[in-house]
Amino acid sequence: MSTHDHSTLAATRPDFAAIASWIPQGASVLDLGCGDGSLLRYLQGTSKVQGYGVEISDDNIVACIQNQVNVIQGNLESGLSGFESDAFDYVILSQTLQATRHTEPLMQEMLRVGREGIVSFPNFGYWRNRMDILQGNMPVSEDLPYQWYDTPNIHLCTLIDFETFCYDNKIHILDRRVMTGDSEIKLLPNLLGSTAVYRFKRAD
Amino acid sequence: MLPNYELVYETYGSLNSDKSNAVLVCHALSGHHHVAGYYVDDPKNVGWWDTMVGPGKPIDTEKFFVIGLNNLGGCHGSTGPMSINPKTGKPYGASFPVVTVEDWVESQARLADQLGIDQFAAIIGGSLGGMQALQWSLAHPERVRHVLAIASAPRLTAQNIAFNDVARNAILTDPNFYGGDYYEHGVVPTRGLRLARMLGHITYLSNDAMADKFGRGLRSDKYSYSYDIDFEIESYLRYQGDKFAAYFDANTYLLMTKALDYFDPAREYDDDLNKAFAVARANFLVVSFTTDWRFAPERSRAIVKSLLHNRLKVSYAEITSTHGHDSFLMQHTHYHNVMRAYFDNIASEFTA
Numbered sequence: 221m222s223t224h225d226h227s228t229l230a231a232t233r234p235d236f237a238a239i240a241s242w243i244p245q246g247a248s249v250l251d252l253g254c255g256d257g258s259l260l261r262y263l264q265g266t267s268k269v270q271g272y273g274v275e276i277s278d279d280n281i282v283a284c285i286q287n288q289v290n291v292i293q294g295n296l297e298s299g300l301s302g303f304e305s306d307a308f309d310y311v312i313l314s315q316t317l318q319a320t321r322h323t324e325p326l327m328q329e330m331l332r333v334g335r336e337g338i339v340s341f342p343n344f345g346y347w348r349n350r351m352d353i354l355q356g357n358m359p360v361s362e363d364l365p366y367q368w369y370d371t372p373n374i375h376l377c378t379l380i381d382f383e384t385f386c387y388d389n390k391i392h393i394l395d396r397r398v399m400t401g402d403s404e405i406k407l408l409p410n411l412l413g414s415t416a417v418y419r420f421k422r423a424d
Numbered sequence: 425m426l427p428n429y430e431l432v433y434e435t436y437g438s439l440n441s442d443k444s445n446a447v448l449v450c451h452a453l454s455g456h457h458h459v460a461g462y463y464v465d466d467p468k469n470v471g472w473w474d475t476m477v478g479p480g481k482p483i484d485t486e487k488f489f490v491i492g493l494n495n496l497g498g499c500h501g502s503t504g505p506m507s508i509n510p511k512t513g514k515p516y517g518a519s520f521p522v523v524t525v526e527d528w529v530e531s532q533a534r535l536a537d538q539l540g541i542d543q544f545a546a547i548i549g550g551s552l553g554g555m556q557a558l559q560w561s562l563a564h565p566e567r568v569r570h571v572l573a574i575a576s577a578p579r580l581t582a583q584n585i586a587f588n589d590v591a592r593n594a595i596l597t598d599p600n601f602y603g604g605d606y607y608e609h610g611v612v613p614t615r616g617l618r619l620a621r622m623l624g625h626i627t628y629l630s631n632d633a634m635a636d637k638f639g640r641g642l643r644s645d646k647y648s649y650s651y652d653i654d655f656e657i658e659s660y661l662r663y664q665g666d667k668f669a670a671y672f673d674a675n676t677y678l679l680m681t682k683a684l685d686y687f688d689p690a691r692e693y694d695d696d697l698n699k700a701f702a703v704a705r706a707n708f709l710v711v712s713f714t715t716d717w718r719f720a721p722e723r724s725r726a727i728v729k730s731l732l733h734n735r736l737k738v739s740y741a742e743i744t745s746t747h748g749h750d751s752f753l754m755q756h757t758h759y760h761n762v763m764r765a766y767f768d769n770i771a772s773e774f775t776a
Binding site for chain 1: 728729735737740742743758765766768
């Protein structure tokens with residue numbers, strides 16, 4: 221791949237750059253719900269990762285191969301039984317958490333298969349979402365581009381919700397980046413951030 | 425054991441100057457060297473994988489030099505049980521040795537030596553052919569860059585061996601079999617071979633495909649209340665059995681099914697497939713079909729798991745198809761898109 225792809229992708233998906241900044245050169249990475257393989261392709265360029273994606277959609281399998289990304293066709297909802305324990309340095313779930321049905325067991329599976337997990341998701345506590353609700357509507361935005369009746373997002377949460385979830389499930393959060401567009405949000409992240417990225421591991 | 429042997433092969437496309445664009449196509453139970461295209465004097469004899477291999481097709485012969493061969497022990501021109509044993513002047517028959525997937529790969533490697541090909545761009549096969557492709561990655565890891573195992577398995581299940589044994593028994597118990605030396609009696613164990621093929625054919629199709637194609641359709645509109653053909657499926661299977669028995673050699677059928685049964689690279693590693701693949705260096709594409717119950721998707725996923733264990737590059741596609749095991753031979757847009765994308769990547773690694 222050519223290098224200009226990196227900056228283009230990082231601009232359209234700011235969580236990519238945050239994820240890349242955590243991943244050391246040559247790490248092994250499993251990307252769950254990898255779509256067309258953009259993130260893995262990006263990470264192969266920035267971090268020379270040994271990457272594999274998991275995808276359910278036929279079209280995305282072809283797209284991943286075209287992007288020269290290893291991809292395993294499978295359904296995340298039936299678990300990660302095709303992967304051995306501690307097989308990867310990082311298991312990533314990028315903008316997919318909120319669309320998973322079996323969210324709790326999947327998070328546990330991520331930390332069985334990987335040494336660390338990384339998730340990114342849209343923050344439902346973002347002020348614009350709160351405004352929409354106050355005005356009496358379900359939020360529809362760039363980060364949440366669906367109507368209530370056609371959304372795949374069945375497990376939306378706020379930053380506080382996710383952190384409570386991790387605490388309750390003995391998941392130790394190592395790092396967090398919160399963003400709106402491509403600017404990082406440090407102040408009042410649960411209110412001012414539209415997207416969050418977390419890095420975590422099993423609490424020993 | 426064999427004093428000498430011949431292999432018949434066909435090639436398509438041209439070998440490039442650094443001999444880096446060669447693709448070997450390994451055939452399954454009833455396949456042979458005629459993979460693609462047709463002959464000028466025999467335009468109806470279209471290659472068995474003509475949907476996949478040819479100019480502009482997923483395995484594009486304008487980019488790749490494709491080789492198809494008839495395996496040792498076959499009945500399409502390579503030395504096999506039908507061939508004359510130079511020591512006796514008679515067909516080998518029962519004295520033809522049982523050959524294994526490992527033997528085939530060694531003979532294919534010698535063919536590659538003859539053609540001056542040190543390393544294949546890809547080796548591909550479906551079913552039993554996929555087993556040969558996998559075996560290449562174990563026996564000659566430096567001689568193949570990409571291995572494509574389609575509708576294959578790391579070894580047969582008990583159920584699968586059971587089907588093969590029923591097929592073999594049909595042949596072995598045919599009175600015209602004569603312990604394998606039927607050639608000198610001027611007969612062929614047609615009944616056994618026909619039954620073997622009918623049974624095999626059932627297992628290559630899915631329940632749904634059979635229901636869609638034949639259902640309970642009758643040849644005439646009434647039951648005959650006899651043991652003649654009533655249902656379309658009976659007619660179809662008998663036709664397929666007859667057609668096959670007319671051109672295929674029973675000893676070759678026995679030998680091919682035995683090669684299937686014996687293939688088990690994990691066996692010498694305490695059944696640990698992970699250890700078996702430790703020597704592999706190739707990149708892999710593994711493909712299975714949802715309705716294939718003879719070489720089910722689980723079997724392909726077992727291959728993938730061992731490849732992942734060994735940190736080998738692998739992609740896996742599970743194709744939704746109604747045609748059972750036979751799907752790998754069929755025209756299927758998504759399946760062919762996957763293959764085309766993968767072969768395009770292989771082609772981008774060498775210069776024409």
